[in-house]
Amino acid sequence: MELFVQLLANTLQIGSVYVLFALGLTLIFGVMKIINFAHGAFYTAAALIVTSVVPFATATLGLPLWAGYLLAAIAAIAVVLCLGALVYSLGFQYVLKDLNGSFILSIGLLLVLNGAYLAIYGGAPRSVPQILPGTISIFGATLTAQRLALVIVAAIVTGGLYLLIERTRLGLALRAVAQDQEAAMLQGMPYRRVALYGFMIGAGLAACAGVLMAPINAVTPVSGDEFLIKAFIIIIIGGLGSVAGAIVGGLFIAVVESVGGYFFDPSTATLAMFILVIVFLLVRPQGILGNAE
Amino acid sequence: MLNRSSGVWICVALAIGAVLFALLATNPYYTSLVVWILTNAVLASALRFVLQIGELNIATAAFFGIGAYTAAITAVLFGWPFWLTLVLAPLVAATLSALFGWVTLRAKGPYFLLISFAVTEVIRLIYTQTNAIGGNSGLVGMFPPMAIDAYYPALAVALLAATLFALYGVERSDLGRMFMAIKNNDAIPRSVGLNVVFLKVLCVVIAAAAVGLAGGLHAYANNVIAPADFTYFVAILALAYVKIGGEGHPFGPVLGAAVLTLVGQWVAGISAWENIFYGAVIVATVLAFPGGLVGLATRARSLVIRSGQ
Numbered sequence: 001m002e003l004f005v006q007l008l009a010n011t012l013q014i015g016s017v018y019v020l021f022a023l024g025l026t027l028i029f030g031v032m033k034i035i036n037f038a039h040g041a042f043y044t045a046a047a048l049i050v051t052s053v054v055p056f057a058t059a060t061l062g063l064p065l066w067a068g069y070l071l072a073a074i075a076a077i078a079v080v081l082c083l084g085a086l087v088y089s090l091g092f093q094y095v096l097k098d099l100n101g102s103f104i105l106s107i108g109l110l111l112v113l114n115g116a117y118l119a120i121y122g123g124a125p126r127s128v129p130q131i132l133p134g135t136i137s138i139f140g141a142t143l144t145a146q147r148l149a150l151v152i153v154a155a156i157v158t159g160g161l162y163l164l165i166e167r168t169r170l171g172l173a174l175r176a177v178a179q180d181q182e183a184a185m186l187q188g189m190p191y192r193r194v195a196l197y198g199f200m201i202g203a204g205l206a207a208c209a210g211v212l213m214a215p216i217n218a219v220t221p222v223s224g225d226e227f228l229i230k231a232f233i234i235i236i237i238g239g240l241g242s243v244a245g246a247i248v249g250g251l252f253i254a255v256v257e258s259v260g261g262y263f264f265d266p267s268t269a270t271l272a273m274f275i276l277v278i279v280f281l282l283v284r285p286q287g288i289l290g291n292a293e
Numbered sequence: 294m295l296n297r298s299s300g301v302w303i304c305v306a307l308a309i310g311a312v313l314f315a316l317l318a319t320n321p322y323y324t325s326l327v328v329w330i331l332t333n334a335v336l337a338s339a340l341r342f343v344l345q346i347g348e349l350n351i352a353t354a355a356f357f358g359i360g361a362y363t364a365a366i367t368a369v370l371f372g373w374p375f376w377l378t379l380v381l382a383p384l385v386a387a388t389l390s391a392l393f394g395w396v397t398l399r400a401k402g403p404y405f406l407l408i409s410f411a412v413t414e415v416i417r418l419i420y421t422q423t424n425a426i427g428g429n430s431g432l433v434g435m436f437p438p439m440a441i442d443a444y445y446p447a448l449a450v451a452l453l454a455a456t457l458f459a460l461y462g463v464e465r466s467d468l469g470r471m472f473m474a475i476k477n478n479d480a481i482p483r484s485v486g487l488n489v490v491f492l493k494v495l496c497v498v499i500a501a502a503a504v505g506l507a508g509g510l511h512a513y514a515n516n517v518i519a520p521a522d523f524t525y526f527v528a529i530l531a532l533a534y535v536k537i538g539g540e541g542h543p544f545g546p547v548l549g550a551a552v553l554t555l556v557g558q559w560v561a562g563i564s565a566w567e568n569i570f571y572g573a574v575i576v577a578t579v580l581a582f583p584g585g586l587v588g589l590a591t592r593a594r595s596l597v598i599r600s601g602q
Contacts, residue, residue, distance in 0.1 A: 101579055104533065112572030229414060
């Protein structure tokens with residue numbers, strides 16, 4: 001029982017970040033039909049900004065730690081949203097629906113952004129002091145308060161996104177464009193604006209993940225790239241462009257990683273994940289919740 | 294203006310020039326640079342070869358690694374003769390790619406791209422997990438036989454150039470036209486009785502044989518290989534060569550590989566700025582010159598012709 005709860009807790013911790021990361025990637029694919037290789041750069045940008053704003057706010061402005069972190073979170077998300085809008089309007093809007101062109105463009109962007117982070121921050125890992133110290137014990141399994149907060153906030157953000165997609169006009173527009181861009185345009189939908197919003201929401205989700213992970217893991221200029229490959233696997237399993245699929249896929253990969261990592265070793269778990277996804281694609285190429293083209 | 298056959302003759306002259314340079318140059322840095330440029334040219338051309346059927350095959354990097362590991366394992370661990378290992382490298386890469394293609398080519402577009410990406414990572418992880426082939430540190434000690442050691446760069450350049458011409462020949466043949474038909478709309482070739490899945494697999498296999506040979510030659514040229522040499526990034530750089538040289542013309546990837554490899558030597562070692570430089574070149578090319586360098590040359594030529602009239 002104790003082991004089971006501990007593994008469940010680990011799964012939720014890993015899974016909540018994977019879900020946020022993969023949701024942005026799948027949303028961008030759904031709306032723009034592009035694979036954004038630079039998605040990890042949004043995560044890294046947010047995490048790096050948190051590591052530089054928190055010391056500034058606490059030391060120079062004299063704010064308490066929690067307020068400094070909150071300020072840093074707002075600043076990081078705002079900067080990443082601007083970065084997303086910039087990247088979209090300077091680059092991606094010219095390669096919409098061009099799979100190979102947008103792929104190579106996003107790789108170019110990733111190189112530029114990673115190089116810029118390295119030039120600004122240097123390669124050394126940076127960290128933030130613990131925001132919520134202490135541990136919580138549930139059914140004998142221990143969980144740090146920070147990680148519990150991470151899971152709760154990630155769940156709220158995911159729920160909010162789900163409501164946005166299902167209940168609002170913007171969500172309806174995003175779904176319509178993802179389903180059939182031309183039909184949506186014929187109904188008078190401003191495709192380029194919807195695509196911009198979709199791209200910014202995706203970037204914002206990556207930024208949330210970066211903000212939440214900054215106090216837990218040390219941040220380096222390539223932190224976000226570690227999630228990228230797993231996020232690709234998640235969106236293949238869930239079905240490219242499927243929001244619910246990204247959530248299911250993210251949790252599934254987190255189960256494989258935490259259970260596999262516990263009973264075997266982490267690289268065996270990663271290998272198992274890749275082999276699983278290949279087998280999966282053979283049986284169901286369109287993913288769990290994807291639609292066949 | 295140049296017609297097609299004079300273009301081919303210019304390329305033959307360039308290839309002979311490269312072989313002679315590799316044979317006569319005394320500085321080992323320059324000869325290995327020529328081998329490296331041609332290796333990259335084969336990688337980029339093979340990537341473009343599969344783009345003929347409309348698929349972006351990241352696993353090009355994996356088959357390059359399989360070629361290199363095949364040559365290294367048979368040479369170092371089994372002690373088989375040099376020529377046999379060089380024949381086995383493309384054969385093993387082609388065989389495994391047939392299996393890969395048969396399994397994965399049911400998917401297309403983004404799914405194929407992502408699955409080829411995953412396969413590349415799986416194969417790299419398998420190298421790192423297998424202690425018999427050196428795990429993370431890889432294999433050391435692939436040397437060409439003493440008798441041809443001095444001529445090895447010239448031999449490698451000649452074989453790589455021949456591979457490039459072979460890929461070009463296939464593209465110009467009827468088979469190349471069938472590949473093009475699949476890219477445009479695979480329902481039409483199917484409707485006239487062509488076996489589309491077989492043709493797609495064949496396209497991937499031909500490209501894999503080419504990069505498998507390049508991988509085997511790379512193992513002997515470098516004397517040491519490690520799993521980190523064969524990440525997906527190899528294919529991404531190859532894609533950059535294709536895009537910058539020009540996707541629309543068989544010479545594009547060769548030109549892109551030559552230009553970027555040479556410039557890369559110059560910016561190498563200034564870590565952060567190297568990334569920024571490569572990235573900026575890629576972004577600028579995709580946005581401003583979608584036809585790459587070859588596309589730019591064609592545009593310039595048509596301008597000259599128009600103003601001359």
